[in-house]
Amino acid sequence: MTNGKALSRREAVRNLVVLAAGSALIGCTKESKPLSCVDTSGLSSDEAAMRKTLEYVDQTPTPPKQCDGCQLFKPAAPESCGACTVLKGPIHPKGYCKSWVQKPA
Numbered sequence: 001m002t003n004g005k006a007l008s009r010r011e012a013v014r015n016l017v018v019l020a021a022g023s024a025l026i027g028c029t030k031e032s033k034p035l036s037c038v039d040t041s042g043l044s045s046d047e048a049a050m051r052k053t054l055e056y057v058d059q060t061p062t063p064p065k066q067c068d069g070c071q072l073f074k075p076a077a078p079e080s081c082g083a084c085t086v087l088k089g090p091i092h093p094k095g096y097c098k099s100w101v102q103k104p105a
């Protein structure tokens with residue numbers, strides 16, 4: 001502790017090391033958890049059933065046909081689930097369903 005005095009050089013270096021380690025840990029945690037947009041707990045049974053009927057998946061089986069290239073996709077912040085005009089609930093930018101429509105160029 002400093003007891004009201006300026007930080008010693010040793011304390012300042014130690015604080016910087018702790019700060020850098022904490023930032024690196026947060027960065028690693030963010031990168032290691034893939035985006036998931038499959039939580040349908042807030043949907044009605046009909047809304048959840050519609051996702052199954054249209055065979056929504058988080059990862060398209062037919063690239064480049066994916067939600068962020070679909071006319072019906074409503075993007076959110078980067079690395080976040082978006083929304084869809086047809087399907088309720090979270091939508092992965094790399095997802096896909098049978099209602100995919102090419103976004104106009």
Ligand code: SF4
Nearest residue numbers: 067070073084097100
């Ligand atoms: S219609 Fe289907 S492919 Fe298009 S954004 Fe919605 S879920 Fe994705």
